[in-house]
Amino acid sequence: xxxxxxxDQLGHGTAVAGAIREKAPQAELFAVKIxxxxxxxxxxxxxxxxxxxxxxxxxxxxxxxGATNEAHREALAAAIQxxxxxxxxxxxxxxxxxxxxxxxxxxxxxPRDEFRVHQRNGRTVFAASGYARPIPxxxxxxxxxxISFAVANFTGILARIAGEPANxxxxxxxxSLKPDT
Numbered sequence: 067x068x069x070x071x072x073x074d075q076l077g078h079g080t081a082v083a084g085a086i087r088e089k090a091p092q093a094e095l096f097a098v099k100i101x102x103x104x105x106x107x108x109x110x111x112x113x114x115x116x117x118x119x120x121x122x123x124x125x126x127x128x129x130x131x132g133a134t135n136e137a138h139r140e141a142l143a144a145a146i147q148x149x150x151x152x153x154x155x156x157x158x159x160x161x162x163x164x165x166x167x168x169x170x171x172x173x174x175x176x177p178r179d180e181f182r183v184h185q186r187n188g189r190t191v192f193a194a195s196g197y198a199r200p201i202p203x204x205x206x207x208x209x210x211x212x213i214s215f216a217v218a219n220f221t222g223i224l225a226r227i228a229g230e231p232a233n234x235x236x237x238x239x240x241x242s243l244k245p246d247t
Contacts, residue, residue: 081210082130082218084199089179089222096124109138116145116153124151125228128221129167130214132159139164154221156213157191165189168224172196172216181220194220 083095098115112131119127132155142161146153155162157169173193176182182193194217198210 081198082128082214085215085218086128086222086225088199089219090225093222093225096122109135109141113141113145120145120150126221126225127151127153128218129153129155129161130217132156132162132213134159136160152224154217154224156217157186168192168220170194170213170217170220172213178219179223181223192220194223 083097086093087095096119098118116127138160143164143166146161146164146166148166152168153161153166154168154170157163157171161167162169169189169191171184171191171193172195173182174196176193176195178195178197180194184191184193196211196213196216196219197206198215198218200206201209
C-alpha cells in the first residue's frame with residue numbers, strides 16, 4: 067500500500083468511509099490506503115491491498131474506483147476469488163466487470179439510503195446515489211459526488227444488513243431477484 071503514512075491528504079477515502087459509516091454505524095471499518103498524492107494507483111498496490119483484505123478475513127471490500135485497462139483483468143480476477151471478501155466496485159469498469167465482484171452504478175434519483183437493482187446484459191447491477199454525505203450549508207452539487215460514492219453508499223447499505231455473512235448472502239440473493247426499477 068502507500069507506505070506508513072495514513073493521513074488522507076485527498077479526502078476521498080475519508081469521505082467514502084463517512085458514507086459507509088453513515089449507513090452502518092456498527093460496522094468495523096479498516097482503511098487500506100492505495101491513493102497517495104492523487105486519485106490514481108498502480109495494479110501492484112491494489113493487488114497487495116486486496117491480498118491484505120483477504121488475509122484479514124474482511125467480509126466486504128469497498129473499491130470506490132474503476133480501471134479500463136483490460137490487461138489488468140486476469141490479475142484482478144485471481145485476487146478476487148469467490149469465498150473471499152465480497153468486493154463492491156464500479157459497474158462497467160474493472161474490477162466491477164468481473165463476475166466475482168458486485169457491480170454498482172450511479173442513480174442520481176435514488177435516495178442515499180436506498181438502492182435499486184437492474185439487469186444489464188444478463189447480469190445483476192446495483193444502483194445507488196452518487197452523492198456523498200451532506201455537509202451542512204453546502205448544496206449537494208458543490209459537495210463530492212460520483213461513482214465512488216454510489217459504491218460507498220451501496221457498501222454501507224450492505225454492511226448495515228449484514229449482521230452476519232449469511233444475512234448478506236440472503237439479502238443479495240433476494241435483491242438480485244427483484245425486477246428492474
